[in-house]
Amino acid sequence: MSWHVTGEALSAYASGRIADSDAWSVEMHLTACERCRAALAAEAATDVDLSTAIRESWPGIAANLSSQGRVRRGSRSRELIVLIAAGPAARWAWFTAAVVVLALAAGLGAVTPFGRGQEIPLLGVVAPLLPILGVAASYGSGLDDAHEVIASTPGGGIRLLLLRSASVLAVTLPVGLIAGAVTGYGSPIPWLAASLALILTTLALASVTGVGRAAAIVGAAWVTGLAMSAAGDVTQAAPALLDPDAVPVWLLVSVAAVAVVALRRQAFNYTSLPAHPRLEN
Amino acid sequence: MNASTMIGTHVDVRDLVVEFGKRTALDGVDLQLDTGVHGLLGPNGAGKTTLMRVLATVARSTSGSVSLLDHDLSKQRDLRMVRRRLGYLPQQFGYYPRFTVREFVEYFAWLKEMTPSAVPLAVDHAIERVGLADRADDRLKKLSGGMLRRAGIAQAIVNDPDVLLLDEPTAGLDPEQRVEFRELLRTIGVDSCVLVATHLVEDVAVACTHVTVVSDGRAVFRGTPDDLVAAGEDTSDGDSPIERGYTAAIRAARKR
Numbered sequence: 032m033s034w035h036v037t038g039e040a041l042s043a044y045a046s047g048r049i050a051d052s053d054a055w056s057v058e059m060h061l062t063a064c065e066r067c068r069a070a071l072a073a074e075a076a077t078d079v080d081l082s083t084a085i086r087e088s089w090p091g092i093a094a095n096l097s098s099q100g101r102v103r104r105g106s107r108s109r110e111l112i113v114l115i116a117a118g119p120a121a122r123w124a125w126f127t128a129a130v131v132v133l134a135l136a137a138g139l140g141a142v143t144p145f146g147r148g149q150e151i152p153l154l155g156v157v158a159p160l161l162p163i164l165g166v167a168a169s170y171g172s173g174l175d176d177a178h179e180v181i182a183s184t185p186g187g188g189i190r191l192l193l194l195r196s197a198s199v200l201a202v203t204l205p206v207g208l209i210a211g212a213v214t215g216y217g218s219p220i221p222w223l224a225a226s227l228a229l230i231l232t233t234l235a236l237a238s239v240t241g242v243g244r245a246a247a248i249v250g251a252a253w254v255t256g257l258a259m260s261a262a263g264d265v266t267q268a269a270p271a272l273l274d275p276d277a278v279p280v281w282l283l284v285s286v287a288a289v290a291v292v293a294l295r296r297q298a299f300n301y302t303s304l305p306a307h308p309r310l311e312n
Numbered sequence: 313m314n315a316s317t318m319i320g321t322h323v324d325v326r327d328l329v330v331e332f333g334k335r336t337a338l339d340g341v342d343l344q345l346d347t348g349v350h351g352l353l354g355p356n357g358a359g360k361t362t363l364m365r366v367l368a369t370v371a372r373s374t375s376g377s378v379s380l381l382d383h384d385l386s387k388q389r390d391l392r393m394v395r396r397r398l399g400y401l402p403q404q405f406g407y408y409p410r411f412t413v414r415e416f417v418e419y420f421a422w423l424k425e426m427t428p429s430a431v432p433l434a435v436d437h438a439i440e441r442v443g444l445a446d447r448a449d450d451r452l453k454k455l456s457g458g459m460l461r462r463a464g465i466a467q468a469i470v471n472d473p474d475v476l477l478l479d480e481p482t483a484g485l486d487p488e489q490r491v492e493f494r495e496l497l498r499t500i501g502v503d504s505c506v507l508v509a510t511h512l513v514e515d516v517a518v519a520c521t522h523v524t525v526v527s528d529g530r531a532v533f534r535g536t537p538d539d540l541v542a543a544g545e546d547t548s549d550g551d552s553p554i555e556r557g558y559t560a561a562i563r564a565a566r567k568r
Contacts, residue, residue: 105431177406183368184423185395
């Protein structure tokens with residue numbers, strides 16, 4: 032607010048001595064300015080007749096007001112809550128699915144031997160996949176019902192994508208950690224590093240192919256890579272991709288992917304969905 | 313609340329071509345719009361929705377220039393400025409069933425990067441303007457089709473847009489709501505550029521100050537609703553004068 036009603040104008044307004052045109056601009060300002068409303072209330076309180084009139088007529092006015100409803104103050108934290116809550120990944124169905132899948136993977140991985148005498152740690156395989164699927168579901172995949180309007184807004188690009196990716200990680204990683212701790216999976220660091228690298232690679236690739244396709248490509252590459260490394264080396268306890276030695280590589284991949292996302296951030300300004308000729312009317 | 317600060321041409325489209333693969337959806341459209349309520353008429357498949365999507369910065373042009381609010385849409389930095397001043401209601405807009413009307417409109421207020429302190433009041437104002445104040449805290453899944461559409465209109469106008477794009481906004485509204493909606497359009501059109509794509513000729517006749525008729529990817533008629541009525545004086549096809557004008561404009565274009 033660049034200006035405020037002067038004390039003079041306020042007292043003239045309170046006592047009804049103000050010119051009509053000035054009264055309009057004062058009222059216009061008052062609807063938007065809490066400070067001047069407070070000043071006016073203080074001014075009105077000094078006038079005995081006026082404050083009596085306000086006190087007596089208020090119950091009648093209040094009775095005719097519709098209820099205000101659940102209005103929440105506009106703040107940055109409220110903004111984050113609304114933007115994240117709108118994403119499909121924030122829905123209970125998705126969250127439940129993630130928990131169930133990880134629990135199953137952890138449970139099965141603890142009891143089932145895979146391959147030729149070697150165990151593929153199922154939790155380590157599945158846990159890095161889930162965040163990718165979550166991001167794909169939350170953004171630009173057509174699963175977000177309002178994508179068409181979102182694509183026309185300034186805040187619907189990379190900012191929303193990163194926000195939703197972070198919220199997906201915030202849900203899946205703790206669940207994975209708990210599942211690992213309960214079943215005695217061992218160090219979670221290899222699969223955490225792989226998770227990070229995979230989700231960032233998905234985002235980087237998404238700047239070219241769109242989020243849905245990027246998630247499919249990265250997910251398929253992960254599964255194929257694991258299968259190949261498991262088939263290739265029977266002597267190792269875990270596939271090379273989930274070995275502690277692979278952690279620095281995953282971190283390097285992550286850094287490279289972040290660089291790509293940063294450089295290509297403008298690509299997220301447009302929806303990755305194809306134009307819908309079927310909507311054409 | 314932001315006052316309209318726009319001077320000059322709100323929408324300036326020159327020789328716009330949009331192709332989907334081999335199909336040409338728009339074939340050299342020129343369009344200049346200022347404040348007021350503009351109707352975009354045309355048969356199904358004429359390219360109305362494609363034009364709306366390009367203006368909404370959702371679809372990209374194959375060639376030609378598009379500038380909104382004196383910003384060239386091909387410049388990324390300008391795109392953000394334009395999008396803040398834009399309101400868009402697509403023909404099929406998705407909604408979140410679990411959200412209340414207020415949360416839904418608030419969601420788009422945030423996406424349009426409005427000032428945090430201005431959001432609650434702007435949201436309530438928009439909901440009130442579309443006549444949903446008494447349903448503001450109802451979940452969207454409980455609303456009828458007409459109410460949903462009004463919630464959609466509320467999200468489009470929450471930022472007091474300088475350019476408001478509405479694709480078939482009256483679908484699902486009953487006659488009385490249609491009358492109220494046209495009144496709302498006129499109010500917004502005083503200092504914003506409103507573009508309404510519709511196949512309902514009577515919407516245009518009543519609510520619009522200007523009409524553009526699109527056919528086969530081209531703008532074949534531009535003028536006032538009265539001009540369109542005058543264009544149909546020689547034909548007898550159509551139930552109302554303006555419908556006759558519309559038919560005549562389309563026919564003349566096809567003969568060419």
